[in-house]
Amino acid sequence: MRARTRRLYTFAIAALLVLGAAVLAFFALRENVNLFYTPQVLAEKGMPEAGKEVKVGGWVEPGTLTYADGGATMQFIVIDNSPNTITVRFTGVAPDLFREGQGVVATGSFTEGGTFTAKLLLAKHDENYQPRELKPLEAGG
Template sequence: MRARTRRLYTFGIAALLVLAAAILAFFALRENANLFYTPEILAEKGMPKQGREVKVGGWVEPGTLTYSDDGATMQFTVIDNSPNTITVRFTGVAPDLFREGQGVVATGSFDPAGHFTARQLLAKHDENYQPRELKPLEAGG
């Protein structure tokens, strides 16, 4: 076999291997994409299938956080920079950083009425966050 033909075969096999690796990576990443829906995106694209686990994110609307009589279940509204909202219910212990006006990402599913039942809450914070234990003591206190 001539050197030119051997190089052509080598190049062809390498190209096929790179293409196969790219296709495998595409399908793996597509299934494991860790994105969340905002109220605006849900209004534009519609609700995901009922019972499908998804993530919703935005800010906890001030004044909407309520607790059930037993105190175990909370309900609040998630907002973004649009007039759309998502009502979220969560039973369990909320993260320390969770409060009204703060960012939140909730993992769960939608019920037929369009309410979101979360099984996990993640509180988001800005780059200026410092744990209470590391904050410098203020003068006089």
């Protein structure tokens, strides 16, 4: 076998290996992408099928947080910069940073009626976050 043919075969095998690795990485990452739906995206693309686990995110609308079952179950509305909303129901202990007006990402599934039943809540904060204990006292307060 001539040197030129050997180089061509080596290059072809290397190209196939790189292509195979890229395809495997693409399929592995596609299933593990960690994106969430906002109310606007759900309005544009439609609701996912009932029972399918997805993530929704946005801000907790002030004045919508209610408790039931002795405080074990909470319900609130998630909003974004659109007129669309998502009603979320969660049973469990909420994160310390969770409150009205703050960002939230919830993992769970939609019911047939369109209510989102969350299994996990994650509170979001901006890049200027400081724990309450470390925030400076406001003047006059």
